[in-house]
Amino acid sequence: MLRYGASRLGSNEVRKGMSSLAEQAIRWCNDQLVLLDQRRLPNEIHFVECTSVQEVNEAIRDMVVRGAPAIGVSAAYGIVLAARQHHAASPGNWRETIEADLQALLQARPTAVNLKWAVTRMRDLMAETGDEDPGPYLLDAAKRIHREDVRANRALGEFGAGLLEAGAEVLTHCNAGALATGGYGTALGVIRSAHAQDKIRNIFVDETRPWFQGARLTAWELTQDRIPVTLICDSAAASLMQQRRLAWVIVGADRIACNGDVANKIGTYSLAVMARQHGVGFMVAAPTSTVDMEASEGARIEIEERSKHEVTEYEGHVLAPAGAKVWNPVFDITPARLVTALVTEKGVVEQPTRRKIRILMEN
Numbered sequence: 001m002l003r004y005g006a007s008r009l010g011s012n013e014v015r016k017g018m019s020s021l022a023e024q025a026i027r028w029c030n031d032q033l034v035l036l037d038q039r040r041l042p043n044e045i046h047f048v049e050c051t052s053v054q055e056v057n058e059a060i061r062d063m064v065v066r067g068a069p070a071i072g073v074s075a076a077y078g079i080v081l082a083a084r085q086h087h088a089a090s091p092g093n094w095r096e097t098i099e100a101d102l103q104a105l106l107q108a109r110p111t112a113v114n115l116k117w118a119v120t121r122m123r124d125l126m127a128e129t130g131d132e133d134p135g136p137y138l139l140d141a142a143k144r145i146h147r148e149d150v151r152a153n154r155a156l157g158e159f160g161a162g163l164l165e166a167g168a169e170v171l172t173h174c175n176a177g178a179l180a181t182g183g184y185g186t187a188l189g190v191i192r193s194a195h196a197q198d199k200i201r202n203i204f205v206d207e208t209r210p211w212f213q214g215a216r217l218t219a220w221e222l223t224q225d226r227i228p229v230t231l232i233c234d235s236a237a238a239s240l241m242q243q244r245r246l247a248w249v250i251v252g253a254d255r256i257a258c259n260g261d262v263a264n265k266i267g268t269y270s271l272a273v274m275a276r277q278h279g280v281g282f283m284v285a286a287p288t289s290t291v292d293m294e295a296s297e298g299a300r301i302e303i304e305e306r307s308k309h310e311v312t313e314y315e316g317h318v319l320a321p322a323g324a325k326v327w328n329p330v331f332d333i334t335p336a337r338l339v340t341a342l343v344t345e346k347g348v349v350e351q352p353t354r355r356k357i358r359i360l361m362e363n
């Protein structure tokens with residue numbers, strides 16, 4: 001995998017004039033997919049160039065790019081690269097030969113349904129192409145998927161902000177921002193819109209062990225936009241709710257079952273339980289591309305487990321004894337009954353149920 005533009009930056013330097021960096025986390029440039037390497041934030045701005053679908057697959061697996069919608073958008077661009085490769089190698093049957101690459105992409109991060117959504121949508125479009133090079137047609141489609149995601153986030157951001165009252169204190173988990181999407185963000189889209197309306201007094205972000213998406217990515221993304229943020233340890237969340245009148249916990253989603261159960265970053269479920277205990281609203285912000293109408297309930301959603309080293313090490317520093325076993329599920333399921341509001345680009349579903357979600361998706 002080629003890398004370019006690497007630079008070690010001190011935090012002050014990063015902060016200066018780079019507010020749009022997170023918005024450029026996924027770019028199509030010179031016929032390549034260029035990704036901001038999220039493994040290296042916040043200390044290093046490093047871009048990764050992907051010139052083949054295999055490199056896109058590797059980037060998704062290794063979390064160069066992460067966050068359900070961002071994974072879907074990247075996969076769509078990856079399919080453009082794959083279609084070119086396969087059409088050049090076997091113009092007569094590239095739609096068959098590409099299938100192994102599509103299957104490999106689907107396996108890269110199995111919980112994020114936007115991946116399946118994007119692959120299915122691109123595969124359907126592949127059927128519409130003729131004998132000519134499918135690249136340009138599919139590239140237009142990938143760019144459309146990218147643009148639509150940003151548009152959806154801006155719309156749901158406004159809907160979500162409408163639920164907040166002035167002076168609100170909120171807590172968010174993981175990173176559901178511009179870095180995790182085509183741009184603007186889902187949970188952070190709501191927070192951005194509410195902040196622009198001067199409604200938010202405090203934004204708390206938890207660290208989000210083990211990968212530190214909250215500390216490394218969300219705190220970075222918000223400070224880039226000069227939005228003040230207060231970082232807490234994951235284990236401080238209950239005390240925060242006990243001591244302050246939080247208005248909302250606002251999170252994104254990796255997959256939403258058709259009964260309203262939500263798969264999202266590990267720790268989301270515990271925040272939902274705590275929020276219910278303390279009378280705090282629990283908002284899930286996600287585009288409808290995150291709803292999986294084939295998953296009847298949360299228990300049907302495959303939960304990705306990742307390497308034990310994510311738990312036992314940080315940047316090569318060993319944190320635990322070698323003999324310790326590790327369980328590292330990276331997502332959990334929050335039952336629909338704990339969700340106060342599901343906010344999508346089509347509108348808000350309060351206390352989601354199977355029936356309400358069906359109506360939302362049919363509209």
Ligand code: MRU
Pocket residue numbers: 066067068069173174175176177180181185186187213251252253254264265266330
């Ligand atoms: O493992 P990650 O970093 O890909 O997990 C990301 C999340 O869980 C996000 O909350 C989710 O994808 C929503 S992003 C808009």
